[in-house]
Amino acid sequence: MSQACNFIRGTMMKATIYDVAKEAGVSIATVSNAINGKGKVSSKKREQIFEIMKKLNYQPSVIASALMGKKTYTLGLLIPDISNPFFAEVARAIEDQAHLSGYSVIICSTDNKDERVERYISLLEQKSVDGMIIATGVDNPDILAGLEARNVPIVMLSRENDALSVDAVVADDYVGGMMAGRHLAELGHRRMAVLSENRKVSSSRERLRGFKQALAERQIPFDDADIVICEHKVEEGKRAALALLGRPEKPTALFCCNDLLAIGAMQGAKELGVRVPEELSIVGFDNTILAEVTDPPLTTVAQPIAGMGKQAFQLLIEKLTEDDAARQRIVLRPELVVRGSTCAASFPR
Amino acid sequence: MSQACNFIRGTMMKATIYDVAKEAGVSIATVSNAINGKGKVSSKKREQIFEIMKKLNYQPSVIASALMGKKTYTLGLLIPDISNPFFAEVARAIEDQAHLSGYSVIICSTDNKDERVERYISLLEQKSVDGMIIATGVDNPDILAGLEARNVPIVMLSRENDALSVDAVVADDYVGGMMAGRHLAELGHRRMAVLSENRKVSSSRERLRGFKQALAERQIPFDDADIVICEHKVEEGKRAALALLGRPEKPTALFCCNDLLAIGAMQGAKELGVRVPEELSIVGFDNTILAEVTDPPLTTVAQPIAGMGKQAFQLLIEKLTEDDAARQRIVLRPELVVRGSTCAASFPR
DNA sequence: CTGAAAGCGCTTACAG
DNA sequence: CTGAAAGCGCTTACAG
Numbered sequence: 046m047s048q049a050c051n052f053i054r055g056t057m058m059k060a061t062i063y064d065v066a067k068e069a070g071v072s073i074a075t076v077s078n079a080i081n082g083k084g085k086v087s088s089k090k091r092e093q094i095f096e097i098m099k100k101l102n103y104q105p106s107v108i109a110s111a112l113m114g115k116k117t118y119t120l121g122l123l124i125p126d127i128s129n130p131f132f133a134e135v136a137r138a139i140e141d142q143a144h145l146s147g148y149s150v151i152i153c154s155t156d157n158k159d160e161r162v163e164r165y166i167s168l169l170e171q172k173s174v175d176g177m178i179i180a181t182g183v184d185n186p187d188i189l190a191g192l193e194a195r196n197v198p199i200v201m202l203s204r205e206n207d208a209l210s211v212d213a214v215v216a217d218d219y220v221g222g223m224m225a226g227r228h229l230a231e232l233g234h235r236r237m238a239v240l241s242e243n244r245k246v247s248s249s250r251e252r253l254r255g256f257k258q259a260l261a262e263r264q265i266p267f268d269d270a271d272i273v274i275c276e277h278k279v280e281e282g283k284r285a286a287l288a289l290l291g292r293p294e295k296p297t298a299l300f301c302c303n304d305l306l307a308i309g310a311m312q313g314a315k316e317l318g319v320r321v322p323e324e325l326s327i328v329g330f331d332n333t334i335l336a337e338v339t340d341p342p343l344t345t346v347a348q349p350i351a352g353m354g355k356q357a358f359q360l361l362i363e364k365l366t367e368d369d370a371a372r373q374r375i376v377l378r379p380e381l382v383v384r385g386s387t388c389a390a391s392f393p394r
Numbered sequence: 395m396s397q398a399c400n401f402i403r404g405t406m407m408k409a410t411i412y413d414v415a416k417e418a419g420v421s422i423a424t425v426s427n428a429i430n431g432k433g434k435v436s437s438k439k440r441e442q443i444f445e446i447m448k449k450l451n452y453q454p455s456v457i458a459s460a461l462m463g464k465k466t467y468t469l470g471l472l473i474p475d476i477s478n479p480f481f482a483e484v485a486r487a488i489e490d491q492a493h494l495s496g497y498s499v500i501i502c503s504t505d506n507k508d509e510r511v512e513r514y515i516s517l518l519e520q521k522s523v524d525g526m527i528i529a530t531g532v533d534n535p536d537i538l539a540g541l542e543a544r545n546v547p548i549v550m551l552s553r554e555n556d557a558l559s560v561d562a563v564v565a566d567d568y569v570g571g572m573m574a575g576r577h578l579a580e581l582g583h584r585r586m587a588v589l590s591e592n593r594k595v596s597s598s599r600e601r602l603r604g605f606k607q608a609l610a611e612r613q614i615p616f617d618d619a620d621i622v623i624c625e626h627k628v629e630e631g632k633r634a635a636l637a638l639l640g641r642p643e644k645p646t647a648l649f650c651c652n653d654l655l656a657i658g659a660m661q662g663a664k665e666l667g668v669r670v671p672e673e674l675s676i677v678g679f680d681n682t683i684l685a686e687v688t689d690p691p692l693t694t695v696a697q698p699i700a701g702m703g704k705q706a707f708q709l710l711i712e713k714l715t716e717d718d719a720a721r722q723r724i725v726l727r728p729e730l731v732v733r734g735s736t737c738a739a740s741f742p743r
Numbered sequence: 744c745t746g747a748a749a750g751c752g753c754t755t756a757c758a759g
Numbered sequence: 760c761t762g763a764a765a766g767c768g769c770t771t772a773c774a775g
């Protein structure tokens with residue numbers, strides 16, 4: 046039995062390419078060629094080899110072949126937080142696409158802290174991932190520059206970096222912001238406010254810009270004092286809504302740069318006894334599962350998450366295989382999903 | 395310059411252990427020893443070596459050391475779906491714990507399909523992960539048995555397998571079910587129904603058993619006809635609620651084996667104009683972010699997610715390092731979180 | 744069509 | 760305290 050030496054105290058060692066070569070009476074080179082469809086291997090031998098592989102339950106070691114310069118079929122996904130529904134949905138979209146090509150994805154929740162970003166990137170490089178998809182904020186531009194210099198393939202998802210011309214797939218945030226603004230304007234709202242993320246977040250910046258543009262086109266007044274900057278958290282949305290609704294000239298509609306903020310705003314309104322949507326219309330952004338679950342359900346701008354994940358993965362694969370792939374920026378169109386949190390302004394001017 | 399040969403057409407190759415050895419004027423064995431704190435290396439040399447490492451930006455290759463039998467510092471996490479908030483929160487808990495020890499986690503969404511489970515397991519083994527945390531349903535017992543036979547360290551999370559005595563960390567689902575039952579009973583409910591998952595899901599089975607026990611102890615009648623089996627989806631919960639509330643003797647309270655079902659039930663009730671909680675109390679299970687976001691907010695049994703993730707990871711590490719670690723089953727206590735979806739029965743008998 | 748041999752970047756006895 | 764050498768499980772020219 047060629048397997049005899051394979052048993053050690055009752056535990057079977059994994060079969061290696063040597064085991065199958067010996068059993069098949071060929072060299073390891075031939076086994077390797079058979080597996081990879083390289084070189085010429087007679088079909089009888091090939092079949093024979095495959096049979097032995099099955100019999101020995103042989104699984105080639107990705108580790109070993111990676112050491113010879115082949116791919117690890119593993120990639121890193123940097124996101125702020127996997128427990129945030131938006132990023133969880135993004136992760137699923139990427140995972141599904143990756144899995145079709147035998148790729149695995151390592152999750153890296155950064156909490157938007159550069160320190161964590163750097164730690165994760167270092168780990169991922171030591172583990173020789175084939176590439177990274179970056180959907181988290183990275184403040185220090187040197188971090189991305191370093192990645193470029195070390196020739197690590199990356200694509201940005203839902204974020205961008207103005208300084209570096211790096212591949213990216215994003216939703217058309219500007220248009221999404223416009224959709225929100227137009228929707229509320231058409232409902233007759235004239236006093237609106239915005240809950241936005243930090244200006245460093247390119248997507249929020251664009252959404253806000255689009256929103257303002259929609260109002261400007263309709264000569265609806267909007268002042269930067271009507272913008273409240275929040276972190277990406279429910280409580281922050283609530284806090285902001287409480288503040289805005291406490292003002293003398295309180296808004297009749299709120300545009301929130303993500304669903305979490307919108308939900309917080311709904312909670313704030315409820316706490317003050319302000320009815321949504323009758324007294325306050327709210328529109329969010331992202332269209333995560335949360336938007337379907339609130340009461341009333343949230344009107345929001347849907348990001349094409351599945352499409353974004355798919356494109357990001359494919360872009361990364363292109364960069365891996367074509368050494369001189371041109372830089373690309375893929376922009377996907379968002380879509381307004383009208384649910385119950387918006388209605389006509391009750392006191393149109 | 396020792397780095398001279400390291401530049402190829404403008405791209406810098408990664409430094410290897412040979413580069414730092416040469417630069418430091420020592421052998422690679424010494425560099426290896428210095429890095430791993432093995433053998434004896436004079437402190438002057440050690441310091442010198444570390445300096446060179448920094449200068450060359452040397453990152454040891456996990457791939458290469460894994461090939462020599464060391465760990466890959468990567469583990470697989472099998473869950474039904476990363477975009478389900480409960481599992482996303484579980485993933486984050488595990489990721490955080492893993493990250494503290496330099497571990498990375500690969501996400502594997504199985505959709506509870508054995509076919510996907512097998513594919514993922516095979517991929518993970520080829521990639522030589524150090525172990526797996528399994529928080530998904532696995533119908534075919536041969537799959538887990540195979541893992542055991544091949545000596546792959548695994549720990550089950552939130553799921554169990556009666557057949558195999560495999561390590562597991564779970565919430566005390568039985569007690570959780572009792573908490574729900576007791577809460578509703580104390581509110582005066584006498585006609586209750588349950589939305590449960592498939593009987594194959596050990597956690598749901600236990601929750602149901604605990605719930606029934608709580609009612610039995612109080613002589614509250616409960617019939618198995620009051621159980622509706624659902625998949626783990628909002629729509630399923632809605633469908634079930636619609637059916638239950640259409641019955642002549644409709645229930646005044648619902649216990650749902652997870653938050654998603656509870657939310658569906660709330661939506662079903664609303665569709666029929668049944669007010670929650672005045673006419674229908676609803677309690678969920680899990681305490682995901684969704685429970686805070688519904689209106690009314692959901693009363694639910696909280697699983698100690700962070701604790702479960704931590705324990706699961708630590709258990710796995712124990713199995714990795716101690717070759718004869720005893721089997722363990724860690725049971726964590728859940729906690730009832732009372733919010734707005736439950737209140738006293740309006741027509742107590 | 745097939746195989747012997749070198750090599751990927753490390754670790755680990757084993758000498759000295 | 761330090762280094763030469765073998766080896767992990769593969770792939771890839773290169774001969775034949």
